[in-house]
Amino acid sequence: MEQANLTQPAGPAPGAPTPDLPVRSGGRAVSVGGVLRKNGPGEAPGTQNSIFDVSGLKVFYGSFQAVAETTMQIREHEITALIGPSGCGKTTVLRCFNRMNDLIESARVEGTIRYHGVDIYGDQVDPVEVRRRIGMVFQKPNPFPKSIYDNIAFGPRIAGFKGNMDDLVEESLTRAALWDEVRDKLKESAYALSGGQQQRLCIARAIATSPDVLLMDEPCSSLDPIATLRIEELMIELKRDYSIIIVTHNMQQAARVSDRTAFFTVDVKETGMRTGRLVEFDTTDVIFTRPHQKQTEDYITGRFG
Amino acid sequence: MTTEAPTIDLTGSRPRLRRERRVRRLFLGAAVTSILISLLIVGSLAGEAWSFISKVDLSSLWDLGWFPRRDMFDIKTVVTGTLLISLIAMVVATPLGLGAAIYLSEYARPRARRWLKPILEVLAGVPSVVLGYFALTWISPNIVMRLNPHAGVFSMAAAGIGVGILVTPLVASVSEDAMRAVPHALREASYGLGAKKATTVTRVVFPAAASGIMASLILGLSRAIGETMVVAMAAGAVGGSLFELNVFEPGQTMTAAMTALAIGSDQVAGSNNAFQSLFFVGLLLFLMTLTLNLISDRFVRKVREKY
Numbered sequence: 001m002e003q004a005n006l007t008q009p010a011g012p013a014p015g016a017p018t019p020d021l022p023v024r025s026g027g028r029a030v031s032v033g034g035v036l037r038k039n040g041p042g043e044a045p046g047t048q049n050s051i052f053d054v055s056g057l058k059v060f061y062g063s064f065q066a067v068a069e070t071t072m073q074i075r076e077h078e079i080t081a082l083i084g085p086s087g088c089g090k091t092t093v094l095r096c097f098n099r100m101n102d103l104i105e106s107a108r109v110e111g112t113i114r115y116h117g118v119d120i121y122g123d124q125v126d127p128v129e130v131r132r133r134i135g136m137v138f139q140k141p142n143p144f145p146k147s148i149y150d151n152i153a154f155g156p157r158i159a160g161f162k163g164n165m166d167d168l169v170e171e172s173l174t175r176a177a178l179w180d181e182v183r184d185k186l187k188e189s190a191y192a193l194s195g196g197q198q199q200r201l202c203i204a205r206a207i208a209t210s211p212d213v214l215l216m217d218e219p220c221s222s223l224d225p226i227a228t229l230r231i232e233e234l235m236i237e238l239k240r241d242y243s244i245i246i247v248t249h250n251m252q253q254a255a256r257v258s259d260r261t262a263f264f265t266v267d268v269k270e271t272g273m274r275t276g277r278l279v280e281f282d283t284t285d286v287i288f289t290r291p292h293q294k295q296t297e298d299y300i301t302g303r304f305g
Numbered sequence: 306m307t308t309e310a311p312t313i314d315l316t317g318s319r320p321r322l323r324r325e326r327r328v329r330r331l332f333l334g335a336a337v338t339s340i341l342i343s344l345l346i347v348g349s350l351a352g353e354a355w356s357f358i359s360k361v362d363l364s365s366l367w368d369l370g371w372f373p374r375r376d377m378f379d380i381k382t383v384v385t386g387t388l389l390i391s392l393i394a395m396v397v398a399t400p401l402g403l404g405a406a407i408y409l410s411e412y413a414r415p416r417a418r419r420w421l422k423p424i425l426e427v428l429a430g431v432p433s434v435v436l437g438y439f440a441l442t443w444i445s446p447n448i449v450m451r452l453n454p455h456a457g458v459f460s461m462a463a464a465g466i467g468v469g470i471l472v473t474p475l476v477a478s479v480s481e482d483a484m485r486a487v488p489h490a491l492r493e494a495s496y497g498l499g500a501k502k503a504t505t506v507t508r509v510v511f512p513a514a515a516s517g518i519m520a521s522l523i524l525g526l527s528r529a530i531g532e533t534m535v536v537a538m539a540a541g542a543v544g545g546s547l548f549e550l551n552v553f554e555p556g557q558t559m560t561a562a563m564t565a566l567a568i569g570s571d572q573v574a575g576s577n578n579a580f581q582s583l584f585f586v587g588l589l590l591f592l593m594t595l596t597l598n599l600i601s602d603r604f605v606r607k608v609r610e611k612y
Contacts, residue, residue, distance in 0.1 A: 103496060105415065132499030142490035145513050155498035158508070202494070209498060 049076045051213060051243045052097060056111035059092050059101065066092050068277040069111070072262060079235055079244045081254035081284065084264035085299070089276020090247045093264070094215050097245060098134040099127040115213075132159060135211035139218040141198035143190035143205070148173075148182050151190045151201055155209035168208060176204035177234055196227025203234060207242070214238065216246040220253065232257050251300065254284065261287040263296045350591060353584030361578050370547035371557050373566060373579035382548045383586060386461065386556040387530055390540065393465025393552060394472055394529040399522060401469070402476025406521075409477070410484040411506050429474035437538030440467030445539065449553065456553035459541020465552065467535040476525040483517020484510055520604035527597035531590065533560040559590045 052074035059067040067089035074080050082090040092101065099120060101107040112119045120130050143151050152169045161168065169186070173179040178200040182193070190201055199219060206214060216235070220228040228250075235244055235257050248254050254261050262281040266274050280293045291297045361378065368379040405425065409418055445463040449456050456462065487510050495505040511518070541555030545565075549556045566583045 098497065100493065100497065103493065128499055128501050131497055136493075136497035138490060138493060138497070140490060142488070142494045144491060144494065144509060154495075154500075154508070158498070158500050158504050205494075205498065 050074060051076045051116065053114040053117075054096075054111070055114075057093070057096060057113060058110040059089065059096060060108040060110070061104070062106040064273060065275050068267070068275050070278045072278065072281050074243065074245060075260070076243050077239055077241075078259040079239050079246060079257050081258035081261045082245065082247045082264060083249075083251060083254050083261060084276070084279075085266060086249075087274050087276065088264035088266040090262075090264045091217055092276065093278075094217055094245060094247045097213070097215055098131045098136055100131075100136065102127050132209060133211055134213045134215060135206035135209060136215045137199070137202050137206050137217065137219045140222050141195055141202050143193075143198050143201050145189065145191060147187050148190050148193070148201060149186040151205050152208045155205060159209055172204040172208040173201075175207055175238070176200045177230060177237075178204055194227075196223050196230065199223060199227070199231060200234065203231070203238075207238070211242065213243045213245065216244060218247050218249060221249060228253070251288075255288050258284045260284060263287060263291070263293075263299065265295055265299070347591070350584050350588045353581050354588040357578060357581035357585045360581070370545060371562055372545035373562070373582050374545075376578060377545075378578075378582050378585075379548060380589070382546055383557050383559045383562050384589075385548065385550065386540070386546070387558040387560070387590075389550070389552055389556065390461050390465040390468060390536055390558055391526055391529040393462060394468035394532075395522065395526055397466055397469025398472040398476050398525050398529070401473045402521070402525065403480055403518065405473070405477040406481035406484060406518075407506060407511075410481045411502070411510060425474050425477055428470075429478065431471075433471060433532065433534035434538070436467050436471050437535040439470075440464055440535055440539035453553045457541070457555065459539060459555045461540050461549075461552040461554065461556040464536045464538075464540035464556075464558075467539055468529050468532045471532060471535060472525040472529050475528055476521045479521035479524060480514070480518045483514040483521065486517065487513045516604040516607040520601040523597050523601035523604065527594045527601070530597070531560060531594050533564055537561040537564045559586050562586055563590075 050073045052072075054070060054072045054074070057067065057070040058065065070093060082094060084090050095101045096109055096113060097115075097120075101109060109121055111121075113121060115130070115134070119125070144154060146154070149169055152172050153165050156165065156168055170179060170183075173182060178197060181197060182201075185192070190198060193201060199222075203214075203219070220231050223231065232253065235246070238244065239259075246254075246258065260282065261284045263279045264276050265279050266276050268274050280287060280291055280296045282292070286292075287296060288300060291300065362376070365376050365378050366380050368377040370377060371379050371382040409421060409425075413421060440463045441458065444466050445456075445458055445460065448466060449460050449462045452462070491509055491513060492505055495509040500508070536558045537560070540558060540561055545562075546555060546557035563583050563586055566579060
């Protein structure tokens with residue numbers, strides 16, 4: 001198994017993945033047309049390689065436990081959906097995968113998340129290195145108040161990208177299915193774009209740094225159905241090259257795009273403390289058609305009527 | 306079917322309506338009064354300034370120095386003095402103020418912030434007389450005279466550094482507000498792309514807050530230009546000054562010139578035009594700070610539009 005090097009680099013370590021950002025092959029944008037072929041029952045289409053091994057993960061905010069012990073395995077080249085009611089900790093779990101919770105003063109994480117075998121919460125790990133490999137798209141589109149071009153170029157520039165930036169910008173925008181709409185206004189402010197375009201810009205910005213994994217936190221929650229459809233098509237297109245983990249409130253969306261689904265719920269103690277817990281994690285097919293847990297079934301059917 | 310007389314009365318009681326009109330007039334009066342006072346000030350300034358200009362020999366406005374009792378009203382002396390001292394002040398206040406703002410907004414833990422912010426605000430509340438003494442008795446011997454052994458006790462450098470310290474809290478506070486107004490989502494976007502803290506601060510937060518930071522600097526500059534006590538005490542030229550570009554020499558600012566005339570510390574009998582020159586300089590000063598304030602207002606509004 002490939003060992004990822006996430007320690008603070010004092011120059012290129014031998015045997016480590018090169019920190020420069022090669023343009024990935026197979027970068028043509030292919031419209032999938034929103035049609036998703038489901039695999040046979042109980043089978044997921046990804047490789048058998050796991051990209052994240054989560055074990056005994058617990059998250060605390062101060063003395064309050066936000067997520068109960070979670071163990072799961074995320075596979076390469078799949079879309080993994082995290083679903084569940086509000087407050088169930090799915091976003092918190094997502095933000096553990098690239099150590100975004102480090103930005104919250106009181107947050108504390110226990111357990112391990114092995115990324116290609118390396119615990120990203122290990123002592124030697126620099127969160128900056130983690131985030132360069134694991135990109136993130138946020139709930140609300142958050143482009144920088146810069147030009148469209150500079151938004152895309154930001155990540156590569158800070159990572160010391162030496163290649164042709166114009167090509168990289170075009171390639172990233174093309175892959176995010178935005179190039180045709182913005183090719184003539186690359187120097188204009190990203191704020192001039194519509195919400196859906198801004199979110200695709202954020203996706204393009206995330207893939208411009210050639211990450212290995214894309215984390216998406218309810219990426220469509222502020223978008224209209226047409227923009228949502230485009231992003232969903234994009235996700236399915238992108239999973240050939242990336243592994244994607246998505247948090248979504250929209251169960252149809254989880255059913256449409258994901259290969260595996262993790263269902264979280266929230267346990268409320270008498271003290272009023274609300275702790276999220278992973279109930280069931282299986283292929284999307286199983287979760288949505290014949291879940292093993294009663295709680296999962298109640299949630300799924302409740303929503304679908 | 307006949308239309309029935311309306312059964313409910315919605316016209317409202319007359320005394321109540323009258324009361325509301327009275328309250329409205331009261332507040333309108335307060336607003337109008339403050340505007341009138343401002344207009345009155347500008348009007349009296351302009352009137353006296355005009356009568357000064359029409360009486361005085363125009364060539365005396367470009368002379369060897371500022372000696373109002375001898376009919377030497379050299380504008381470039383006081384304007385240069387003001388600008389030199391303000392420049393020194395901004396050289397001190399910009400790095401200190403912005404550094405403090407960046408630390409408070411981006412690096413300080415909430416606990417540290419809770420302590421540091423009020424201390425900064427206390428500094429903003431130090432009376433300028435106190436800072437004037439500080440400039441004279443500490444900055445002058447300990448900083449200025451070490452930089453240049455030939456410098457006297459009174460110098461534009463000492464006054465400039467003193468004004469800089471005075472202006473630092475203002476710059477820090479306004480630019481910190483601007484940086485904290487930058488949405489957290491932008492910082493997350495930056496970290497999410499693998500940016501370090503320093504990169505996030507310099508490439509994302511700072512540019513996003515640029516117009517607010519500009520506004521803080523312009524406000525600071527306008528405060529420095531208008532500052533009176535520190536320069537009157539530490540810059541040294543009490544009654545007048547020759548045109549001077551060396552900041553280690555005493556110099557005359559517009560405000561100090563006005564103070565000297567107003568309190569009569571120059572104590573020299575002489576030309577009657579001297580008194581009215583005060584208004585002329587005052588008008589000039591007013592126009593300078595007004596322009597700066599208008600510019601900073603533009604910048605601040607730009608920030609508000611963005612988020």
